[in-house]
Amino acid sequence: MKKIEAIIRIEKFEEVKDALKKAGYPGMTKTPVEGHGKQKGLKEQFRGTTFEVEFPPKIKLEIVARDSEVNQIVDTIVTSARTGEVGDGKIFIYPVESVIRVRTGEKGEEAL
Amino acid sequence: MKKIEAIIRIEKFEEVKDALKKAGYPGMTKTPVEGHGKQKGLKEQFRGTTFEVEFPPKIKLEIVARDSEVNQIVDTIVTSARTGEVGDGKIFIYPVESVIRVRTGEKGEEAL
Amino acid sequence: MKKIEAIIRIEKFEEVKDALKKAGYPGMTKTPVEGHGKQKGLKEQFRGTTFEVEFPPKIKLEIVARDSEVNQIVDTIVTSARTGEVGDGKIFIYPVESVIRVRTGEKGEEAL
Amino acid sequence: MNLRSNVMRIVVRVGLTLSLVCLVWLAWAAMRGSIALAADPTGLGGTADAAVDYVWILVCAFLVMFMQPGFAMLEAGFCRAKNATNLMTKNLMDYVTGSLVFFIIGYAIMMGGDWHGLWGTEGWLMLGDYYDVDKYLNMFWMLVFCATAATIVSGAVAERLKFKAYFIYSIVVSAIIYPIYGHWVWGGGWLSQLPFGLGAVDFAGSGVVHAIGGFVGLAGAMVLGPRFGKYDRDGKPRAIPGHSIVLAALGVFILWFGWFGFNSGSTCNAHHLRIAVIAVNTNLAAAAATLSALLIAKWRTKKWDTGMALNGAVAGLVAITAPCAWVEGWAAIAIGLIAGGLMYASVKFLEAKGIDDPVGAISVHGTCGLWGLLSLGFFADGTYGNYSVEAPYVTGLLYGGGGEQLLAQFISCIVVFAWAFGTGYLTFKLMDKAFGVRISPEEELQGLDIPEHGTPAYPDFVTMRKS
Amino acid sequence: MNLRSNVMRIVVRVGLTLSLVCLVWLAWAAMRGSIALAADPTGLGGTADAAVDYVWILVCAFLVMFMQPGFAMLEAGFCRAKNATNLMTKNLMDYVTGSLVFFIIGYAIMMGGDWHGLWGTEGWLMLGDYYDVDKYLNMFWMLVFCATAATIVSGAVAERLKFKAYFIYSIVVSAIIYPIYGHWVWGGGWLSQLPFGLGAVDFAGSGVVHAIGGFVGLAGAMVLGPRFGKYDRDGKPRAIPGHSIVLAALGVFILWFGWFGFNSGSTCNAHHLRIAVIAVNTNLAAAAATLSALLIAKWRTKKWDTGMALNGAVAGLVAITAPCAWVEGWAAIAIGLIAGGLMYASVKFLEAKGIDDPVGAISVHGTCGLWGLLSLGFFADGTYGNYSVEAPYVTGLLYGGGGEQLLAQFISCIVVFAWAFGTGYLTFKLMDKAFGVRISPEEELQGLDIPEHGTPAYPDFVTMRKS
Amino acid sequence: MNLRSNVMRIVVRVGLTLSLVCLVWLAWAAMRGSIALAADPTGLGGTADAAVDYVWILVCAFLVMFMQPGFAMLEAGFCRAKNATNLMTKNLMDYVTGSLVFFIIGYAIMMGGDWHGLWGTEGWLMLGDYYDVDKYLNMFWMLVFCATAATIVSGAVAERLKFKAYFIYSIVVSAIIYPIYGHWVWGGGWLSQLPFGLGAVDFAGSGVVHAIGGFVGLAGAMVLGPRFGKYDRDGKPRAIPGHSIVLAALGVFILWFGWFGFNSGSTCNAHHLRIAVIAVNTNLAAAAATLSALLIAKWRTKKWDTGMALNGAVAGLVAITAPCAWVEGWAAIAIGLIAGGLMYASVKFLEAKGIDDPVGAISVHGTCGLWGLLSLGFFADGTYGNYSVEAPYVTGLLYGGGGEQLLAQFISCIVVFAWAFGTGYLTFKLMDKAFGVRISPEEELQGLDIPEHGTPAYPDFVTMRKS
Numbered sequence A, B, C: 001m002k003k004i005e006a007i008i009r010i011e012k013f014e015e016v017k018d019a020l021k022k023a024g025y026p027g028m029t030k031t032p033v034e035g036h037g038k039q040k041g042l043k044e045q046f047r048g049t050t051f052e053v054e055f056p057p058k059i060k061l062e063i064v065a066r067d068s069e070v071n072q073i074v075d076t077i078v079t080s081a082r083t084g085e086v087g088d089g090k091i092f093i094y095p096v097e098s099v100i101r102v103r104t105g106e107k108g109e110e111a112l
Numbered sequence D, E, F: 001m002n003l004r005s006n007v008m009r010i011v012v013r014v015g016l017t018l019s020l021v022c023l024v025w026l027a028w029a030a031m032r033g034s035i036a037l038a039a040d041p042t043g044l045g046g047t048a049d050a051a052v053d054y055v056w057i058l059v060c061a062f063l064v065m066f067m068q069p070g071f072a073m074l075e076a077g078f079c080r081a082k083n084a085t086n087l088m089t090k091n092l093m094d095y096v097t098g099s100l101v102f103f104i105i106g107y108a109i110m111m112g113g114d115w116h117g118l119w120g121t122e123g124w125l126m127l128g129d130y131y132d133v134d135k136y137l138n139m140f141w142m143l144v145f146c147a148t149a150a151t152i153v154s155g156a157v158a159e160r161l162k163f164k165a166y167f168i169y170s171i172v173v174s175a176i177i178y179p180i181y182g183h184w185v186w187g188g189g190w191l192s193q194l195p196f197g198l199g200a201v202d203f204a205g206s207g208v209v210h211a212i213g214g215f216v217g218l219a220g221a222m223v224l225g226p227r228f229g230k231y232d233r234d235g236k237p238r239a240i241p242g243h244s245i246v247l248a249a250l251g252v253f254i255l256w257f258g259w260f261g262f263n264s265g266s267t268c269n270a271h272h273l274r275i276a277v278i279a280v281n282t283n284l285a286a287a288a289a290t291l292s293a294l295l296i297a298k299w300r301t302k303k304w305d306t307g308m309a310l311n312g313a314v315a316g317l318v319a320i321t322a323p324c325a326w327v328e329g330w331a332a333i334a335i336g337l338i339a340g341g342l343m344y345a346s347v348k349f350l351e352a353k354g355i356d357d358p359v360g361a362i363s364v365h366g367t368c369g370l371w372g373l374l375s376l377g378f379f380a381d382g383t384y385g386n387y388s389v390e391a392p393y394v395t396g397l398l399y400g401g402g403g404e405q406l407l408a409q410f411i412s413c414i415v416v417f418a419w420a421f422g423t424g425y426l427t428f429k430l431m432d433k434a435f436g437v438r439i440s441p442e443e444e445l446q447g448l449d450i451p452e453h454g455t456p457a458y459p460d461f462v463t464m465r466k467s
């Protein structure tokens, strides 16, 4: 099992979600985050003075998936989250050792 | 060392915390998240029209623990977070390579 | 590649950010969290009665970096985030299997 | 589960049917030509003298109505985000229910003549002789006061009472509890005829409005029991911080503003230039009580406790409500300073006794309401009469009036406590037997907003300390 | 992109230049000695009678102005956090524009004499004869009503209209749409001279203010189309929850408070003691409509729907605005109960028809505005005249007045709909052709706050359900 | 650390002791029979004429008091969430302190007779002859103005001043700074007797209230220095966005509403029908200044800057405060347009000079306060006198009054700046020497709410950009 962690644009979240739905709708967890990569900050202003938001808000999606599904999910996200402009986000893949379903106590891939 | 990541019901957080306290109270980090797994969305309404909250709010608890403690902590969480209804949550276990305590610079298990 | 996950004091965030900027400013993701480790809760009060905030708010910084950069980044964080008092925070290091840049679809270290 | 939803269904059906019946009845009442010749619905007698009184009373009544959002913001600010929609709905609906019920029956009971000093018996629906500009004006004044009494309770029972139960409670308080006690003091009833001093007096309602609200709230809080998490395993009280100090402060400022209408408007006469003194006293007592609450909290907790200061402001306002027309500025300060201290002590006392009052309503309105009633027995300075610039004037102990007035006030304290707590307890207890007034533990943990109303108060914001 | 920013640059330049021109013109106007001898700018005639009328009208006008934050809070609360700065700016700027434009030309068109029953022709900038305390007073009264009509629309077009377009719209409504229709009803124009009953009457503006606002809003909502995400792929409407029930409730309470000024102040005379009846009716209708909206929602959705109750309160207030001076309390309740139901049905109807009105403005102000106009044709009870305590009195069907008044009201319903919807549609359509009134899809998804104003409403808070 | 907490302990003890002493003194004062026979505490002279004046002045005073939450919301909205509890407490406590201190000594200094044109000397605690309905009324009016002056400063010193220091400051301003300058202009002091025009005039307090507040704020901001993070390493200013545009807008709407009382009530006489003109002018200037601020910001930043528009509204209100009774509508627009521009320039200037004013209080109240004073020297049109409908009328340069009045106004500008800045600087500097007025850097980073008050403003919400 792997954990797919995607940092995407807030505006793209609905689209990514819909794309994942079509692709089987795996369980997932969503967290509001702020971050920066290559993207420079956004300009905002307050009472006439501009300032840079160094960490624009993003959405982090975490999906733990079977090894066999990882590629498909990643592709789905990449396609649906892309605008082609800096700030589109990143996807990280991490190893997962185990999963437990709280409701039943099931362990391993069946618990997904 | 492992990282235990538990996604639980908001209403169950106090109970889980109390159970962990009895079981030694390991250090932990709590994040508000939203997610879905097997659980279908919740129904809410606004000005007479219902809508589905596809990602009901949850609490994510992260605990980095020694390998030997993992099972006990997982059991404690499973027991205290369970209601038996869909939406009880999941626990994921990840490998951890190292820990550093900022205050002292200590590394490894002593830093936990 | 590794993921460096640092839980630091809110008040120290600006300082850590500035230190990381000098050290090359890697991409990073910031999440508001609450947690406890060795630190005891904070005291707050409401209408004359004090209560303990068992999980004081913290900032979680996540940086995925090349193996070679990890030590330097960790050192930078430790130095800039330290006050010497309990509550300074922790840094966890996790293995990362892969990275994808959404904008271009690039994979691996180049995508960082 | 099944039973409950049946009860709910019935309640709704009955509600809808009643509305319909009401509508038909109303139409029928009109058909028989309800306009009496003795009354003046047109308002022909508009001299400058009448006009200025009308302007004064109406504007002050508007201000009193505006206290409703004051209470709503204060209560919401002092409770958790997960119950904010519920608190808004309760605060809205008690005003709605109060407005309708008081118009239809409350005013008749309170002010429609007098039957053996106990209650009134005419003026239902303000038809016939009561369709008159003077009567409508007076009804409106009493109505906004009634709604204030009603809304106080929502704070004491916050975060755990079913909406349905609150709905029913608000009918009972507007139809019976408030009008009957109001009749005793303001409608020519027996308390106003006590043979001590000028009888029990209560200028703008420390007793009639605030103590009534406060002690019905006490009854509600006792029937309900404390919120989940208010006491730890050893029974030690824990603070449950409210979700917005800004809303709470806004609420208190609005209340302070509205209270000028509440107190100075209670002359019901703009020709009593004493209204200036009343306004000043209102302001001074509120300020003094805020100060004493803040300083006591600073002394006890080493912090400048904002919540206590806000409670203090309202405590001072409540306390000065009864005496405001009869005392001097310095006395208003003294009354306020004491009110702040009493409120603080009362909050601590109730908390220690296991009575959970999320916003401090019982201490602020109940305890300080009694203090307000008593205080004029000490401080009344003999310069103003019973809503009259002519003698006899109300005079207290410190100004050589002897203990008579104080005695009358003391009696009215006992009566208001007994009446409000008694009828309140009965109301909540009966409902509890019938269908259970308290929300289920799961719903309480989740917050009332979604189970009761379907609507979270702040869906765009990420919230954390939900429990 | 380029074209657009050019247009913008031009708009700004024109704006600044106009301000400058305005300034110079103003100074020049002064130089030629604008003060006429016939007028009384000093206010010499201050008897007690005049004074009390001035006090009444001014205080009520202040209350009406205070409805502006009521609308602002209600709309913001019912929309998403990402558009809150935009809503604040729109609500602020329509009052600003309205204040200036109505002073400079609106009042002249509405009240400056009468040209063939169509519009007025004098009093520009309130110079010369119009620099008079009576005229200024009247202008101020009409101005706050004008601004109310203007601000209603911002709710119906919320979350997707360009700020620039709103700015221009608010000039048009204050300069033309409102003043001309206002002239027809209140300025001695043709509707007020209809040969049925007392001509078309509208006591405080269910039609002149609310239906105008509501149907211009309808036009705007139709030109714009629904918000992204309001309908799913199958065209089924989806709820888009507002970001703060507390703000929405605060807004409604403020509106309710301000409405007392709106309705009772519309006698423009404190000597009409009927103001007491008006205040009571206002309160009863609002309460009744809240109740019926809440109960209907409970019946349909099984929840105590706070949003509907809040909409209901405003619906009742809108409906009672036209008849408030001419009916009894029981009739106010009946009018309110029906208004709550109509509003509910209208919201559902519009939603089903694909018209997206984020806050319910069209149903609340448009639909219930018409109902208000009509209702007095049924319920007027013949105890009050046309802003006069003397006969002829306004009498409706149920009180033996026959169908004449109802007919006049019916005609004015048709006219107000046609005028408001027609001119509104034209305004938005023309702007749409010129520069596109709708924000780009990306900006809509992101929210208008940052692209239009540069300033997020809540930068310290973590927000989530942004889309 | 130790020393500081000692100082704190002493402050609290002294505070509590003083309260006690106060109480005893008050009681003693009563005992000696404080009611004088010459005075009328009962309010016997209530003719319709007196009644309507009382109603007018009281209602307007209530509106002025209601500006307190306006300031509180505006300041909180423009500052960060982590300091919101602190701002609420400061805004509450300055009103509390002001109310008590002004009653006890401020009024005596400001209005209790005249000693060589410098200050008054009688009426302490409003005892004896001052226990009179007229005197109480006047005291109340002056009190709400005093509290307005006091509260302005909290914005300029926000987010870094110790609560204790603010507490002491608010005593000084209410006891000395405001009353003495107020005496000079409104109490028959030397400025009002200047031999140019009608002497220095200031209708509702652009100078007495707003410039005083603004320049004491300037002193405070200078003694404190800028907030951590306001300037980057190169000294370039950075924006620190406020945490709620909605609260800020609500605050401005409330202020606008309350300002009608502030300005029109300042006739202190409802028989001056000029109050209608005053209300209109107030509204026009506010609207014009909002517009010019918005358009200038749009020109400079390409965005519709809401914060600047909100500041603009208050700037216009401040500027029209002095001239409101003496100018025509067109002139009010001109004054407003200029005020918006001045405010914008002043904000930029102060920011560039390293003076950190988180909410723009100095520019809005100080700069535009001076402009208000001056403007009437140009625009006064000779139709209204010095709180009198009888000649001599105030006439400015543009209406043929020559430069005399302008000269008087100019002098009063210099005096108000010197007095306010001087005494303010002294106050803050002395406190700084004694115990340090600025919070520690750690506490500033964390926000004042928890270290000073123990209570976070929004515990249920997840907040992020805390620093």
Ligand SMILES: Nc1ncnc2c1ncn2[C@@H]1O[C@H](COP(=O)(O)OP(=O)(O)O)[C@@H](O)[C@H]1O
Binding pocket: A007, A033, A034, A035, A036, A037, A038, A039, A040, A056, A058, A085, A086, A087, A088, A089, A090, C026, C027, C028, C029, C030, C062, C063, C064, C065, C101, C102, C103, C112
């Ligand atoms: N090295 C990294 N470690 C952790 N998070 C990162 C890293 N790089 C980028 N991110 C996250 O991904 C988000 C998107 O990065 P972005 O600037 O769009 O990357 P790109 O370079 O692909 O345009 C950032 O806001 C940040 O939250």
Ligand SMILES: Nc1ncnc2c1ncn2[C@@H]1O[C@H](COP(=O)(O)OP(=O)(O)O)[C@@H](O)[C@H]1O
Binding pocket: A026, A027, A028, A029, A030, A062, A063, A064, A065, A101, A102, A103, A112, B007, B033, B034, B035, B036, B037, B038, B039, B040, B056, B058, B085, B086, B087, B088, B089, B090
């Ligand atoms: N595959 C997954 N990857 C990431 N998070 C998941 C996954 N499955 C579930 N979750 C998280 O766990 C939470 C609880 O899932 P739930 O629907 O209760 O699972 P269950 O199937 O055990 O009932 C979800 O809200 C989501 O945040």
Ligand SMILES: Nc1ncnc2c1ncn2[C@@H]1O[C@H](COP(=O)(O)OP(=O)(O)O)[C@@H](O)[C@H]1O
Binding pocket: B026, B027, B028, B029, B030, B062, B063, B064, B065, B101, B102, B103, B112, C007, C033, C034, C035, C036, C037, C038, C039, C040, C056, C058, C085, C086, C087, C088, C089, C090
């Ligand atoms: N074992 C752990 N697992 C997960 N998070 C932890 C753990 N220990 C500490 N933390 C996080 O680190 C933060 C800082 O811990 P702290 O109490 O400062 O540690 P220290 O013992 O170094 O003083 C905590 O608030 C919590 O969020």
